[in-house]
Amino acid sequence: MTHNIYIYILLAGAVSYLLRMIPVTLLKKPIKNVYIRSFLYYVPYVTLAVMTFPAILTATGSVTAGILALVVGIILAWTTGSLPLVAAVCCIVAFAAGYLPML
Amino acid sequence: MSETETLNKKKIFLQGVRDGMPICIGYFAVAFSLGIAARNAGISAFQGFLMSLLNNASAGEYALITTIAADAPYLEAVIITLVANARYLLMSTALSQRFSPDTPMVHRLCVSYDITDELFGIAIAREGNVQPLYSYGAFAVAIPGWAFGTAFGILMGNMLPANIVSALSVALYGMFLAIIIPPAKKDKIVGVLVLISFAASYIASRLPVIGGWSEGTRIILLTVVIAGAAAVLFPRKEETGSDMDKVAADRNDRENEASENGSIE
Numbered sequence: 001m002t003h004n005i006y007i008y009i010l011l012a013g014a015v016s017y018l019l020r021m022i023p024v025t026l027l028k029k030p031i032k033n034v035y036i037r038s039f040l041y042y043v044p045y046v047t048l049a050v051m052t053f054p055a056i057l058t059a060t061g062s063v064t065a066g067i068l069a070l071v072v073g074i075i076l077a078w079t080t081g082s083l084p085l086v087a088a089v090c091c092i093v094a095f096a097a098g099y100l101p102m103l
Numbered sequence: 104m105s106e107t108e109t110l111n112k113k114k115i116f117l118q119g120v121r122d123g124m125p126i127c128i129g130y131f132a133v134a135f136s137l138g139i140a141a142r143n144a145g146i147s148a149f150q151g152f153l154m155s156l157l158n159n160a161s162a163g164e165y166a167l168i169t170t171i172a173a174d175a176p177y178l179e180a181v182i183i184t185l186v187a188n189a190r191y192l193l194m195s196t197a198l199s200q201r202f203s204p205d206t207p208m209v210h211r212l213c214v215s216y217d218i219t220d221e222l223f224g225i226a227i228a229r230e231g232n233v234q235p236l237y238s239y240g241a242f243a244v245a246i247p248g249w250a251f252g253t254a255f256g257i258l259m260g261n262m263l264p265a266n267i268v269s270a271l272s273v274a275l276y277g278m279f280l281a282i283i284i285p286p287a288k289k290d291k292i293v294g295v296l297v298l299i300s301f302a303a304s305y306i307a308s309r310l311p312v313i314g315g316w317s318e319g320t321r322i323i324l325l326t327v328v329i330a331g332a333a334a335v336l337f338p339r340k341e342e343t344g345s346d347m348d349k350v351a352a353d354r355n356d357r358e359n360e361a362s363e364n365g366s367i368e
Contacts, residue, residue, distance in 0.1 A: 003174055005150050011177055012167045012184040013157030017216065019188050020195045024215040025208065027199040039334035040197040044227060045286065045293050046330045047190055048220060048279040049300035050322050054308055056276040060269040069273045070280075077284035083225065087125040090277030095270035 065097035112236055119240020126221045126241065127248030129278055132271030133161055134249045135263070138256015140165065144172035148257040155253040156246070159217050162318055163187040164253075189323050194223040203232040210235040217242050221275070224282040292337050300329055 031037055057066035069090045076086045134155055141151045146168065158164050166187040170180045195218050202211065214226075214235050222245060226238050287294035307313045307321050316324075 003171075003177065005146060005171055006153075007177060008167065008171050008180045009150060009154045009157060011181050012154070012163065015181055015184040016158045016160055016163060016188050016191070019185070019192045020218040021212060021215040023192060023195040023199045024202065024211045024218075027196060028202075028204060030200060034338045034340075035334050037200070038337070038339045039330050040193070040200060041339055042293070042296060042330040042333045043193045043197055043326060044220075044224060045283050045296055046300045046333075047193070047322060047326045048224060048283050049297045050304040050325045050329075051220065052276050052279045052283075053301040054305045055318075056273065059272050059276060061265075065270075066273075069276065073277045073280040074284055077280045078288055081281065081285040083122060083278060083281040084125040086281035087129060087274045087277035090273045090280075091270050094273040095266065098266045098270070 123241030129274035134252025
């Protein structure tokens, strides 16, 4: 190992922080352009959806558990909208699904 | 500072702590598995703790671990972090639009420290301007969850039963669903976008060339293409956003005359 791990970590940390800090400190006035506003409005939903699927299917090593957690999560999010509840129930479903083949 | 104002600040901070708790649990689980990967790359528990404290990024840190394991040039670590975390640039830009114009610089510097998918998600899901205290409340539990999770993963490796670790990792996706599904119920375009994103993400992961790219790269590409197309096809006329900006601007004008402490509702 010729490189120092601390230097890797500090460099990556600096990049991670600058990516987040620059827009928040430099963009102080509202963006007026309707297309940019719309784009920014849609970004988080698309990003989170892309990150959720199909990753949730392989998160536990069991596709069945992933599908069950996804379906239950969507139904609960639609009906209750409660973040802690959805997160907890998804875990319980994924854990319980691990025992399904044994039944 | 009046008593009700102090109470209100405490309430906002505690709301952040409450909403940050499931994020803390999800982070701990994901960071734990990240720690196992870090240990295999020869990273110590303290180094892992520091890495997570400074980066706050799952995909970015996985990418960094592979760079460290390969003993690659420092420049490669910088570029891969830039690519894997580029979506934070988009989120940070989106969040910048929700800051009250008179938010002090120190709050901008601190809130931007931990703009992650989840913490961004809960901050932007709130009505009105960004409330730094709300974010700090969430940070107070989420940051230790992430940093200690990494350190414990390195120290304890495979001591926890695998089925518990894997079940906990689903918490993150549950959180994502809780953030994207309720708005999809209110706004049909968002609902359709979520479905398209699911499908496109699945197809992209299966395609010959694109499927071989890193997850971070695919996320950036799909986000820019899908959100970009939606912005062109369905520009939001609205806008509650600009109305809120106007209201906020008027209020700020009044408050600037009064004092600096007037930003609570």
